[in-house]
Amino acid sequence: MTDSVFKPSGVVTLLTDFGLSDPYVGVMKGVMLSLAPKLELIDLTHGVPAQAVAVGAWHLSQSWSRFPKGTVHVVVVDPGVGSDRRILLAERDGHIFLGPDNGVLDPSLDGDAVVRSLDIERFALPGASRTFHGRDVFSPAAAALASGMAPSEAGELISSWERFSLPEAEVDEAGVIHTEALYADSFGNLITTVEAALLGEGEWTVELCGESMPLVGTYAEVEIGALLALVGSSGTVEVSQRDGDAAASLGAGAGASVVIRPSASD
Secondary structure (H helix, E strand, O other): OOOOOOOOOOEEEEEEOOOOOOOHHHHHHHHHHHHOOOOEEEEEEOOOOOOOHHHHHHHHHHHHHHOOOOOEEEEEOOOOOOOOOOEEEEEEOOEEEEEEOOOOOHHHOOOOOEEEEEOHHHHOOOOOOOOOHHHHHHHHHHHHHHOOOOHHHOEEEOOOOOOOOOOOOEEOOOOOEEEEOOEEOOOOOEEEEEEHHHOOOOOEEEEEOOEEEEEOOOHHHOOOOOEEEEEOOOOEEEEEEOOOOHHHHHOOOOOOEEEEEEOOOO
């Protein structure tokens, strides 16, 4: 693990489970802009289900590389806020990641990542709340790093942190893929982590909640209202309903068993 040179672009992404009904996200932005008015703040998502570390980890892993080098990615899905859990400051490929040490950053890091334990006391605002580190610790730290503070000044290097694996598929002797739904998006699509490369050639049938549906290329290949599966924009298999909400229709959500089998097998 070697140190790297981070050149801030002034872009900060925000990924939380705060939703938008409360002012939590807004005040985080207020703190950052008070300290660094020229920052460009990007809402990646605030719709992560409450405390759903796996979903936060997935969204970050699918999204961070779409941003320019020099971006600071702030991730606050933090069930352990106020405890003795650490806040990680990680560098990879010219990006910085700030998030709790609960595994949410791990799928986005690789063997070349430089990881530090953030000096929380250095960045905490006066009278910092134990339950709102997003505002009182993450935001001032992000503003400082996005404005040019060297990561080496923000925390000590560490060699271990909380590891986390997203749900993996298992392939049995008959070539049948067994996995589970990671989450349902706002359209009711049930997202899995099964990558297209695992499918290879041939036709496939997907089974979920007692329903069987074809794996097709586009929504237009089935009738309106029909259930289907396809490889979505994330490059992984998802279960959908044309012009409908598959999660609601099936009564399914995170953790639902998904079976993907070659269409030729019974």
